[in-house]
Amino acid sequence: MNFTVADIQPTPNPNALKFILDRTISPEPVSFFEAAAAQHHPMAAKLFAVSGVSSLLLLGDFVTVNKTPEADWAAIKRGVRKALAQE
Numbered sequence: 001m002n003f004t005v006a007d008i009q010p011t012p013n014p015n016a017l018k019f020i021l022d023r024t025i026s027p028e029p030v031s032f033f034e035a036a037a038a039q040h041h042p043m044a045a046k047l048f049a050v051s052g053v054s055s056l057l058l059l060g061d062f063v064t065v066n067k068t069p070e071a072d073w074a075a076i077k078r079g080v081r082k083a084l085a086q087e
Helices: 042-048 073-085
Strands: 005-010 016-021 026-032 053-060 062-067
Touching: 005 073, 016 073, 026 042, 042 053, 042 073, 053 073, 062 073
Parallel strands: none
Antiparallel strands: 005 016, 016 062, 026 053, 053 062
């Protein structure tokens, strides 16, 4: 299932952004604190494949992406949009 990013919002954490989607990605909160935990969740696994992603929260119509401190937001935004758009 592919998603379109409708908006990207800052959070109080400078290493986290909230990606607002065009529809619900998860009716219940689902958190992944490492890539290994996401291996059985296809969308989370795609998001962790984006270089610099360190953890994820999927809930309702948004995904909160946390990055490693040295990672570049511009590259992560491009990668997350691409991952979400793929089936």
